[in-house]
Amino acid sequence: MSLEQSIPAVQWLENKREDMLALLEDIVNIDSNSADKPGVSRVFRRLESFFQSQGLTVSSHFVDGVEAAISVTANPGRGTGQPVLLMGHCDTVFPAGEAARRPFRIENGRAYGPGVADMKSGVVMNAFIIAAVAQSREPLPEVTALFTCDEEIGSPLSKDVIIPFARKAAFVFNGEPGRPSGNVVTSRKGGVFFDLEITGKAAHSGANFAEGVSAISELANKIVALDALTDLDKGVTVNVGLVSGGLSVNTSAPSAKAGIDLRVHNHEQREDMVGKIRCICDRSFIRGTFSKLGIVGEFRPFVPSAQSQRLFELYRDQLSELGHRAEQESSGGCADSGVASSEGAITLCGTGPVGGGFHTLDEYCEVDTMVPRGQAVLATMARLQEVDWAATDAQSPDSLR
Secondary structure (H helix, E strand, C coil), X not given: CCHHHHCHHHHHHHCCHHHHHHHHHHHHCXXXXXXXXXXXXXXXXXXXXXXXXXXXXXXXXXXXXEEEEEEEEECCCCCCCCCEEEEEECCECCCCCHHHHCCCEEECCEEECCCHHHHHHHHHHHHHHHHHHHHCCCCCXXXXXXXXXXXXXXXXXXXXXXXXXXXXXXXXEECCCECCCCCEEEEECEEEEEEEEEECECCECCCCHHHCECHHHHHHHHHHHHHCCCEHHHCEEEEEEEEEECCCCCECCCEEEEEEEXXXXXXXXXXXXXXXXXXXXXXXXXXXXXXXXEEEEEECCECCCHHHHHHHHHHHHHHHHCCCCCCEEEECCCCCHHHHHHCCCEEEECCCCEEECCCCCCCEEEHHHHHHHHHHHHHXXXXXXXXXXXXXXXCCCHHHC
């Protein structure tokens, strides 16, 4: 008996390709930059209409008066085994008007459009997964799908929504795009994003040079010191990616600013590096300058464990039965899977449809991977009870660090 035949929910999804593509087209053609909260809410409303057609009730979650997320649950209170959380974000990096300039299209088996892979195809896949669970009469876990508003900028609002859901869930599947190779993600770096402001003293650079204190020169000294913190062997990087400052070419710069990006593998590295960055930024290389450093966003690292490794293996085996292949890989990019895993949920990331060119005009989704990747998640959920998770050593495998 095939996997499709043995699990009715998997079979239900088999013939939903065109329906999935129709929903994907609708939400790709809605601008939803992270800062465009009305645009993201329009995506939420389109998803809500889909869920209502499936007999599912949607809950909205507000933070500081903003709709930060919506959620929907299948098998509430009557699922078999431990609860599962499906995660996905509805925001993109693209500005308003991009959907009109580059509307959804399909060419040679690939779908194109702003955010089509990162991660609107994963959002659609998760929506159909939970619909399949709701339509199924077989024993499956309680499954919640959570759709958030601002992952691309570090989830400053939706993180407060994600955390309680992650604490309740035993397992999390984050529908970020599968890698171009088809691989899923079993570890991710964490990221900390800083703003640095430096104050100096303005003076005419010709007539009164000695009276000036250049904030730009202070920033230059700090950049050299910050660059020296990068250790590629340890996978720790510090990048000063934005700089600005000065008043005019013939004035000592009274102010300067910088944006700093830190990437780390684990919490210990995070604490060590944040301390070193603060030390450099608090130091005055040039007397008379004053500096202020602030953290403006942060992603937690997705640190692998033996349990997350076992979840990957279970997923890989189900996908293989469907005729598709996936191995595991680490990513230097950040995602909300770091929040879920750090709250104790056994997590797998990159379970969405295969894609590539993320955040570029060439971003694409492999259309024929939408159904089987969704089916693989469904089949994995159906077999979670077959594993003795308590007996699995929870220590992270050294090979995945």
